[in-house]
Amino acid sequence: MAQFGLENDISNTLKLDVPITNAPIARWQRKASSSNMSMNGLSPGKSVNVSQNSSKTPGRTPGRMRKATPTRMIGGDRFIPVRNTKQMEMASFLLTKDNQPKDANTSAAALEQQKALSMALNGCNIEEARILQFSAKPAALPDGQHSALKALYNQTVTPMSNKKTRCISSTPDRILDAPQIKNDFYLNLLDWNCKNTMAVALHNSVYLWDASKGNITHLMTMEQETDYVSSLSWSKDGSYISIGTSDCAVQLWDVEQEKCLRSMASHSARVCSMSWNQHILSSGSRSGQIHHHDVRVADHHIFTLKGHSQEVCGLKWSPDGRYLASGGNDNTVCIWPRVSQGRGEVSTPVRSWDLHKGAVKALAWCPWQSNILASGGGSTDCHIRVWNVTSGACLSSLDTQSQVTALLFAPNYKELVSAHGYADNSVMIWKYPSLTKVADLRGHEDRILNLAMSPDFSTIASVAADETIRLWRSFEEDPSKKPKEARSLRTALCQSIR
Template identity: 30%
Template sequence: MSPNLSPSTPQRSCTLPLLKRTPSRTTLSISHSVKKRRRVSIATFDIEAELGVTTAPQTAVEETDADRFLAARFTTSLPLNTTPRTNRIAKAFGLMDDRVLNYGEATTPPVQTKVRSLLRRCASELLSVPRAASTISAKSNLAVRKQFVMALDGPGISRDLFASPMAWSHSNCICVAFKSNVYFQNLDTRAIVHLCRVSLMEGLVHSVDWDNKTNPHILALGTTNATVQAWDSLTQKQVADWSNDKSPVGGMHWNENVLAVGRKDGRVSLFDIRTPHQIQEVEGHKRQVHGVKWSPDGRFLATGDHTGSIHVWDMRARDHLTINDRRVLMKHDGPVKSISWAPWQDGLLATGGLFPDGKIQLWSIHKATTSLTINTSTNITSLHWSPHCKEILSTHGSSWGPWHVVRHAEPLPKQAPRTAFTNSMTVHAYPSCDKIVSVNAHSAVIGHSCIGPDGCSVFTVSPIEETIKMFKVWSAPAEKGKDDGGLGYQCTIR
């Protein structure tokens, strides 16, 4: 029988009370992310429309060059790599589209003014200082004053284009050969001395050359009848006579006590001032040797003959430098008389050819290839490197045109044209070979020239004009230790 339940009696529940579970970290993160998504996913609205404010459009930047190290694109439509190969590749991949291969037209009009670019250009123009010519260069000396410094009379000088009738000693004496007589003048005292006179049997004086710093008062002379003598300018007496050979003399040059003499039969004879006989003989040429020049260190001897062949002989190895088992190291298309070694670079040799060559070629004996060529279409009678700067001087005679150059033609045409190099003294820059200055030193052919002991002045001689002139071509560098006006202090990097 069920008991009676009154309303005032509380009713007991039969179910167990619910436990409040603490959510795990995973649940929290999920619920938190859901709420966060709900919070951030609020519908966006237009602030300008709600507030009723209109903002001014952003103005275009005047400077279009974002980076001064990167070039800006062109505003005009230019093809981008539209080469036939590019078109084939683009067609194979289905990329034949103007959007890919071409620049598009600028959507905005190009800016008319570029403030930063203008400022940069103006600043660069203000800060850029034009490079002044070096005071050593011929551009600051011969180009400024093209007139000669001194002029001497020279009647009776040999008109042979292959002769070397003049030389300048380290003791500042200029020597000139007049037919059978040899004179020299001391440029410090201006005293003129008649050194010697050769007999008619010995022929005419063809070449003269002073010894170097070892014996600056010793002069060697060679005649057209194979006479080779050495004279002392202080005592005016003959100190050596090497006239046992029958071959006429060509060019000659001293190397301390050793004298190299070119011969008409192609030999080069070596004499020592301390011995009365020939000490050695160098063979290799087939025709007369016109040019003979020792290198500044005395190791190499360069010679040029009538066929244009250039040989270089190694003094230490006692043999020629060879190329592919050949002794001919270099070649011109005409006779070679002018040879000069660069005093500031080892193995750099300059040679000049006569008609029909007319070229100055700059060689490196270590590479055995022609590095640079200057075409003048004019006889090159002498070459001189500047010891103070990288410039080379050349003296010239008659010129010719392309129609005058005939193979195996020896004499020059009777009516030779005049060019910028005709009868001139020209200075070239190295290695650009640009013409720095050209002076018409004489009204006739310049037969020979010699450089002074200071390396700044040059004497030129014109046998037809019978005049000897001295020009100041370069300047010597300033001595070390002099005040440079504070330049060294200003250029100090701290």
Template identity: 30%
Template sequence: MAATELCSPRIYIHDRFIPYRPHLDVDVAHARLMSPPSETKNHSLWGNDHQLIYGDVLNEILDSPGQKRVLPIAPCQSPESQRSSMSSIDSPKICSRKSRRKVVTSPKNILDMPKIRNDFYTNVLDWGHSNKIVVALEQTTYIWDVESKVCKKVNIVTEDEASSNFVSAVCWNNEGRLVVTGDNQSHLKVFDPEMEKIIHGVNVDGKTTISVIRWRNNEIYTGDRKGRVYQYDLRCPVLAGRLVGQGLDICGMALSNNSHDMVTGGNGGVVRLWDLRAQHCFRTIKAHNGCAKALAWCPWRSSIIATGGGAQDGYIKLWQIHTGELNGKMSTKSQVCGLLWSQEYQELASSHGSVTPENNDIVLWRMSRFQFEPLAKLQQHLARPLHMTLSPDGTTIASAGVDEMMCIWECFPENRDQYRKQSSSPLALNQVIR
């Protein structure tokens, strides 16, 4: 007995640029081929004014005004969408098909951040893998549990230090259990927020401000205002710093997830790339005309870094670390305070500071082939959002501004597939042609 074949229903996927053959009338097509071209436009094919405009645009594009087509070309949009597209055909802000993703532009939570310092050379915000946010306000460190909404105050500054010291940098470890802080007197402290106990402490030679801290596995890296990069190994009985490199004032630092590379940035717009295994700088890039604080490694291509310039520059640039080649750039005309990548959506978030309140915002960029395409603006801060961090699951951004507010933004929801299922029509513009 022959096997029975199970035939699935045929799904027609039409191409918007190739005429749909079942609509072809052979007799009419033959008559048009045999008849001489007419100088007058016959608008009987178009049923209304919207389709008339669409036909005129097609004639201009195909450079054959007034000539009728042998193969039918039918509009693939509704009259309403045709009207909107025709009205914006000369506008430079035409949104592409991919930019139809809906972004929630209002914050989910707003928290009060009193006494946060208006200092571009600090990094006092971080989101740990325990889903807790640490933020430093002058001498006090706060731990906010995102799930329980409970805020805990941790004061590790002694009475002798409290008069003149302030916490200038914070960072969680990989497990989100320990926090390391640095202050303006070169004091580095590792403490347990639950026990409120200092585990390690060290004073860096020469009193200066520790601007940025990064922690990976058992190693802590710091950058300070004297341009020094230190490495600390927690496995050593005595926490001692080892000088890795030196340059201009350092206020930005980022570690690569897939290699032993590190990038630092600071005054003069100079960006340095470090090989942590050999402990040397293998490339120096004059990236910007202003201070380069915002630095971020591309999560899906480890050889690409994004850098942002200060108020005198305002550019976001993409660099190839192996060659030092500039892969792309975008002028924002404002100070770039922070950069974050979304691996799931392949988008870039940038925070900007400006003297005008309406320009202190966070911008989401779609990075198709590393080309910048603005997607949405998150506007809530009244002053520049100096600090920005990403949640462990990559769905939410926390930003802290000089306006003494911390905003929680749900920019990258996990159920991404819902944005792909907007229409079941084979002619929907959000469908893949092939």
């Protein structure tokens, strides 16, 4: 109702109690007089008494119009802006809020509540509302320049106005063959190291593909035809690769010499997940146990983690090396602390979450927030959940309507990449942390098993049960923002892949 009171005040202020005697004749009165003279057969030059209220200056030509000045806008010539109800209420509040008495006993909680209500109802904090507000400060005047308007209107455009739309290709940049890839949800058969070499396990053999040169190297083949490779993991420096097998062993290979350095036997079932933390190699098996191996010493098995009742199919160390995340076929996610020294067993994790309703194989740590973990559930769950390891809270949850087989964070654009099996068989890109879909990359004819990311974070590789590896160049940075060295490396990689 405040707008009606304001309109009445304005109307009463502008209301005239007596007519203006020396004012010019209104346009509608002149038109009426001209039409009356035409109907009565009178010429415009004759004197006619038009109205008692219409006075004219003697000697002025009848019918000649005088140009009104802006200071004499009255009646129909006055411009009244049209404002909606919300604007009128806001104006009334801003005019009266400074005159209202302030309560000194108002608590901070009450002020926060008022601010929240203002944000919900008005879309802004009413205490900070302004009629006009600059989005940025005007530029400083250059030396010898005295025109403030020139400095104001010669500002450079903001980065938002220069932002270009990012185009993500829906087709893969390259397709590689992966014959005899084992179609098993619980295995981890693909990894890409910091030296731009991709490793893939095809049944009982391991092959290396140099993405810079395009060369393919056959690294090893197991002796028994019935055995198979169940997991792969590169060391952080890219010089060594660990290979988990179905015969309960963990092999350590020197890639440059193509030589098996040692075979570590400690598990009682197949090794389907592995992760490195400096010289500590962690491996998870179908027995539900996680073993820590110190690869520097002969007695490599130093710790056993017992927190899962079924197969450990997901295993990831955090970027800072403080926590180890594990996911199992028992639908749980566990967080384990770093082992500083000693030997023994640990049966109580730091965190344990059981919100997933399916096997948790997909795990990914956020590179720019070391305490953030993303996990994905199997075909009976289909959810992506984001956790805060420090507080133990589930920050967000997304139902993808499809089996989640792998997760990766893309630091170039701060996005989350997920691979899916039944029934989408696609790679999806999500904006983090809102988890709004950015792209849906389709092309695989069967479920995707694993994901891997290139060392420059521009390309992701997906291997699927259709026996193909597809490279998706979806995160290439703006060339203007890259240093020259990175630009030349990216060009060499692009030429070799294509």
